[in-house]
Amino acid sequence: MAGQNNGQPRRAAIAAFIGTTIEWYDFYIYGFAAALVFGKVFFSSTLDPGIATLLSFLTLWAGFVARPIGGLIFGHLGDRIGRKTTLVITLVMMGVATTGIGLLPGYAQIGAWAPAGLVLLRVIQGIAVGGEWGGAVLIASESAPRNKSILYSAFAQQGSPTGNLLATLVFFALSALPTPEFVTWGWRIPFLLSATLVILGMVIRLKLEEPEDMKRVIKQKQTVKLPVLEVLRKHWVIVLLAAGVLPVIHVTYFKTTFALSWATKELGYSQGTFLGIIVTALVVQFITQPLGALLVQRMDMRKAVCLMVLPEFILMPAMFFAIETKVYWIAVVGMCLATIPHSMFYGAVGGILARVFPAKVRYTGLSLSYQLCSLVVGGGTPVLAQWVLNSTGSITGVAIASALYALVSLVCMIALLNRTGFIAAELSTAEQADIGEVAEEENRAPEGGRKTVPVV
Template sequence: MSSARTANRAGVGAFIGSTIEWFDFYIYGTAAALVFDEVFFPELSGALGTLVAFATFWVGFLARPLGGVIFGHVGDRLGRKKTLVITLLMMGVATTAIGLLPGYAQIGVWAPILLVSIRMIQGIGLGGEWGGSVLIASEHAPRGKSILYGAFAQQGSPVGNTLSTVCFLLISKLPEADMLSWGWRVPFLASAGLVVVGLFIRLRVTESPAMERLISSRRTAKLPVWEVVRSHPGLLALGIGACTIGLSATYFKSTFALSWATSDLGFAKPDFLTIILVANITQILVQPFGAVIATKMRSLSRAVTWMLLPEVVLLPMMFLLIATENYWLAMVGVAVATVPHCLYYAAMAGILAGRFPAEVRYTGLSLCYQLCGTLLGGTTPVVGQFLLGASGSINVVIAYALFQVLLTLGCMLLLLRRPSYDERDNPGGNGDRSTLDSTAGRVQLG
């Protein structure tokens, strides 16, 4: 098989697998915003029930760093492909189990206990999935295109989110009693069929060339997580910050804003789900151009600055337009605010992957992304709901969102001043160049 065909198959496999896993993860967030407070926490009324439902949503993020450590270790020692098969199966089984879980009315307090336990398993699975999907694509990429191919895995997030939104948009048209009793379970049970498709595609993808070289030369790290913490602590910290708005922006829209708009404002659930759907479709169409921009521009620092700065204006505008309770203004606000962070999200994975040596790349990349999810991304609905409840004003939530945008930009600009370890795209170690030079092929280990 030609190298180009192998790379394309790896990219498609990363996209399909990550789409399925993100679908599994996002349907939980949507269900938490719409039904879980009544199904699993009926004794907690109003905003408190929503807050607790969002807290169970965050439990998945709490478990994701553990998944990054466990499967990062496996992926850095035994291979990317084997790890991705395991994580796909784990996510599929956990998601299907949630769809079969009785509610509080049937088994009492055991219902939320089991929900949280299964959500932990989901989080561990996704914690190991994301880094592997990025690497199986980017490490198969042709020279000079690792950021572009890394974006294949990134594209799975908006597509998975769109599928999740479509499912709940259709289900929300059911009578309320049917939606609460069985309707919300349908997307979770459908995951079983999607996993079969994902496994068929993923098993046909070959191991990445970078991993094959590490195994053949016996250069795999004995304890990857320790190597990352010991040798790259500053890079880890900057990577966590650089992922922030790439993760949290989605949860500002599809989880926090969905709950706020349908509980506190005058939006019907189907209407705001349609607004989110339009934003997701916008992301699917626009996001790949972020990887193209980062690949084509000579300066990555300039590229990410141009991508993120408009968000300083557009994200506050989104909240203010939603607050008008006008359907069309809210739709425009959410869709337009999606553009800057989705461009950045496409490029972020490939940029970050190249900053870690191949022998700890899976672990380092996973820890940056998953720790950010635990500390900043996954807490977005909880913190947003708390700030809104405590202050009574959406302006405090807007200020928190702006802080996340500026944190992301600052950390990424500092990260780009560090050397790249990507042996194909930037062997000379100039962190602010995305072009090849004549020394391509040499790995910088310093």
């Protein structure tokens, strides 16, 4: 991955951070609203509250179902026309959909059209974020100085806890409203604020340059007509392994969307109290998350991953039992400790996965892997957890499921690193292949008309 000597790496990292913050803010406020009010606002009041909450979580899942579509569409565009333009489009789409949700009438006003409209706008959100993550990681990692791509990609990853923190703080502030006002209009404020944030993100992204890796692909006419076919034909094993790496990052929906609903509706926590616990955990995530990128940059990545993931087998299940005590400080400690392992993993995983695909199909491969996992695991996490809770009346099954997420991620990551390279300072197999293509292109150039190729 090529670096640049001017200020582009820093600008790209900051733009990736701010852009993903806005996108994830939009995505996370939906999760909070789904847990707190959508069952009441967009579904019939005659439904059992538990069923209404489950249906609300199913609309949340609709966004995750749409994310692979966004990954395919914007992965294709990102590998054909470049990262910058694609990221501008995803940001506008997300802003329009989120603002639309804030203006959507409820079930009492338009009946069944209300949940239908909600699902449609959630699908648009999903398509947008499906194309956002891969592009943001690449705009940062491909612009980074040599051998620092994983560290720079961590800037894009920081957008997730920051967006989540902003979403939580807004809902925390609104929790001071009386319940009738919050259900009637207060929940809409976070969605309408999105329009202002999108304008800020647009100004920053329009000033970016295309990364050198993508400039080289376009200049040498190495773009692939249908990147998804190339990925599925030549790199399908890598896609499956990369998707299998990611379940552990989705445990965040156990501790935010599901836990918020469970704690406030079943355990008696007030909305403001539990949102305060989540805010504390998100601050811990923001602080500890970059440490994962530092760890994998400095040691055998397989050992680093084991150090990050193995504690999750104990800490995430323990979190649920800590919350169940209904003792505030125990719940805070339990959630903060459970946050550290998967946060560090998330800080590193974007940069790791960006290394495993060739530059000409990197956007598509990265997006397809991430969104495939999101489809199967991400949106289904609160649905699965709520179903297990409804069926058993116990949190034990949910705790076991959270540990299984970590197990799948650890096994797939070790297999992926053994196949593609496990030393961050060395070129991965995909990066070595890119260098081989550059050399071949130079050799094919006419004598006296050699092309200047950037250092990879």
